[in-house]
Amino acid sequence: MKALQLIGGVRVFVEDLAQYASEAYVLYTRFITNHHSQAKDLVKIKGATAIREEVIQRMAEAFVVNLDVLIEIQKILAPYTIPSLLVQLKPHENDDIGGYLKDHRYLKRDWGWDAASELQLQSIKTALLEGIKANLPKGGKTLFLGAGVGRIAFDLADYFQKVYVTDKSFSMAYHYKKLLTSTVRFFEMDDRNLYSAEDSVREVTATMFPPHLDRTHVEIRLNKIDYFVSDVRKLPFEDQSLDSVFSVYFTDVVALKFWLPEIKRVLKPSGFFTHFGPLDYFFRDINEMLSANEIKQVFRDNGFDSVHDHMVETLHLPSLHSLTNKSYTNWCYVAKLGISLAPKVIGENDRVLLVRKANYVVRGVIGGGQIVEQNEITLADGDVYEGASALIEILKIINENTEGILVRDIFSRLAVFIGDTSEKDIEVILTSLKILAEHKIISIVN
Numbered sequence: 001m002k003a004l005q006l007i008g009g010v011r012v013f014v015e016d017l018a019q020y021a022s023e024a025y026v027l028y029t030r031f032i033t034n035h036h037s038q039a040k041d042l043v044k045i046k047g048a049t050a051i052r053e054e055v056i057q058r059m060a061e062a063f064v065v066n067l068d069v070l071i072e073i074q075k076i077l078a079p080y081t082i083p084s085l086l087v088q089l090k091p092h093e094n095d096d097i098g099g100y101l102k103d104h105r106y107l108k109r110d111w112g113w114d115a116a117s118e119l120q121l122q123s124i125k126t127a128l129l130e131g132i133k134a135n136l137p138k139g140g141k142t143l144f145l146g147a148g149v150g151r152i153a154f155d156l157a158d159y160f161q162k163v164y165v166t167d168k169s170f171s172m173a174y175h176y177k178k179l180l181t182s183t184v185r186f187f188e189m190d191d192r193n194l195y196s197a198e199d200s201v202r203e204v205t206a207t208m209f210p211p212h213l214d215r216t217h218v219e220i221r222l223n224k225i226d227y228f229v230s231d232v233r234k235l236p237f238e239d240q241s242l243d244s245v246f247s248v249y250f251t252d253v254v255a256l257k258f259w260l261p262e263i264k265r266v267l268k269p270s271g272f273f274t275h276f277g278p279l280d281y282f283f284r285d286i287n288e289m290l291s292a293n294e295i296k297q298v299f300r301d302n303g304f305d306s307v308h309d310h311m312v313e314t315l316h317l318p319s320l321h322s323l324t325n326k327s328y329t330n331w332c333y334v335a336k337l338g339i340s341l342a343p344k345v346i347g348e349n350d351r352v353l354l355v356r357k358a359n360y361v362v363r364g365v366i367g368g369g370q371i372v373e374q375n376e377i378t379l380a381d382g383d384v385y386e387g388a389s390a391l392i393e394i395l396k397i398i399n400e401n402t403e404g405i406l407v408r409d410i411f412s413r414l415a416v417f418i419g420d421t422s423e424k425d426i427e428v429i430l431t432s433l434k435i436l437a438e439h440k441i442i443s444i445v446n
Contacts, residue, residue: 004228004236008076010173011228013236020229021080024170026089028074035070039063051197058201062187066104069186073171103149103171104186104204105317110151111179111206116318116325123314124248124330125155128276131308131334132159132244136272140243143266145232145259146250150176150225153246154208157221164242165227166235173229175206180222183207190322199321232259237266249277255288256295260302267337269353269443273304275333276312292331299335308334346430346444348408353443354398391432398442407433407444 005017014020042060045052109117136159143164144153149172153165167173178184184206194200208222209215230236232254245263263273281289290298296306312330319325397413398405407430414429436442 007080007170007229008174010076010170010177012170012173013228013230015234017080018082018085021077021170022082022085022089025074025077025081026086028070028077028171032067032070032074035063035067039067055197055200059189059191062189062201066186069184073174076174077170103169103175104188106148106172107175107184107186107206108188108204109317110149111184111208112204113207113210113212114320116315116320120314120316120318121151121155123312124152124276127310127312127330127332128152128156128246128248128274129159130310131274131332132156135307135334135336136244141241142244142246143235143237143242144246144248146247146253147227148172148249149179149206150227152248153225154221156246157224160224160244163225164237165225166230166232168229168231170229173227176227179206179208188319190319193323194321195323196321202321233262235262235266239265240268240271242266242271243268244272244274246274247276248274251275251277251295252279252281253283255283255285256290256298257288260298264302264337269337269445271337272307273299273335273337274308275331277330278328279331292333296333296335303338304335305338306333307336308332346407346433348406348411350407351404351445352398352407352410352433353404353445354395354441391436394429394432394436395441404445 005012005014007017007021012020039060042056042063045056048056108114109120138159139161141162141164142156142160143166144150145166147153147165147167148169150165153163157163165176175184186204186206188202188204190200209218228236232250245267267273275295279290279292279295296309299306310332312332314328314330316326316328393414394410397410410433411426411429414425433442433444437444
């Protein structure tokens with residue numbers, strides 16, 4: 001990963017730290033101003049019943065607690081801002097005035113451990129695992145985009161060797177970091193769609209270490225996770241360094257055209273991309289509000305194969321206390337990055353990797369009055385090659401080396417099978433490798 005910077009201990013990968021911190025500071029200033037405004041409006045309410053007076057008093061007290069969290073984040077950001085930038089920055093059209101409440105909703109869902117939230121999270125986990133287990137080998141390095149406060153990555157951490165988690169929101173990263181060592185206390189507030197007035201203000205304590213989970217197992221998962229702030233349009237990874245990338249409730253946040261090139265860049269050959277969520281879209285460019293089928297076509301046009309596709313119904317950020325809950329039809333989609341065609345020239349120091357299965361049969365046939373072996377290999381596109389014993393032996397050798405094998409080592413191994421390799425034999429082997437690469441069964445890395 002590339003060099004990082006820190007804001008109050010939160011790891012941040014951005015090109016312009018002052019610009020990033022200043023934008024976040026301005027947004028939190030708006031949150032605080034709006035918070036004060038709502039608190040003042042409560043004081044102005046007259047003629048309330050005793051029940052409503054109690055609700056109003058509890059809401060006023062909750063505003064004070066929540067306001068402390070906002071001010072704490074603003075203070076952390078302040079030293080990294082530039083005053084001249086703060087004056088110039090204007091609110092973005094997509095800024096959500098109630099964004100801090102959204103943070104709390106995700107904190108409650110992810111780390112509040114209530115029954116309704118756990119049901120949604122279990123549905124997400126089950127759907128993702130269905131796509132994962134059918135396609136991704138266990139282990140490897142994965143990245144979760146727009147991961148919020150990290151619970152979905154946490155739930156799937158057992159499946160991977162290393163889990164990178166990123167979000168551009170400073171407050172999401174701040175809350176994740178804080179939860180590693182302490183709890184986060186806040187209040188949820190609703191003024192409508194309630195069965196009981198008592199439910200209008202609800203205290204929540206978010207924790208990563210609930211009593212019903214084994215602490216050692218929780219720590220093993222958390223130790224796999226590397227959380228940082230970054231921009232999806234410029235990810236801090238080397239080329240071809242990740243085995244998979246997940247976009248859970250994120251694909252519709254930033255237009256696909258801005259970040260798909262980065263996904264292609266950081267994925268290894270035959271790496272996987274997984275989307276989960278509706279296509280709700282949080283920007284205004286209608287040209288980029290793609291349907292599921294359009295997204296699949298974009299991925300195909302960019303060298304991906306669609307390998308998994310199904311729908312999952314869930315309630316989104318559900319509440320046991322509300323009379324209304326939002327229902328989502330989530331699209332679960334997995335795409336596999338195809339392998340480039342074999343290079344025009346294959347060298348003996350090139351590395352060969354097996355990336356796709358091929359079926360082969362060896363049968364006895366009558367030829368010239370005698371029974372001889374006839375080899376057939378069926379490639380991914382349905383093509384059948386007869387007499388392909390060289391291809392089969394090459395595949396066997398490559399299959400035995402999960403980290404890949406050098407071309408020169410394939411020559412050496414085949415020498416045991418065919419004897420000393422002549423120039424003609426080498427030409428046949430290189431041609432066989434090109435055939436396998438062109439059919440995306442192997443990858444050849446120069």
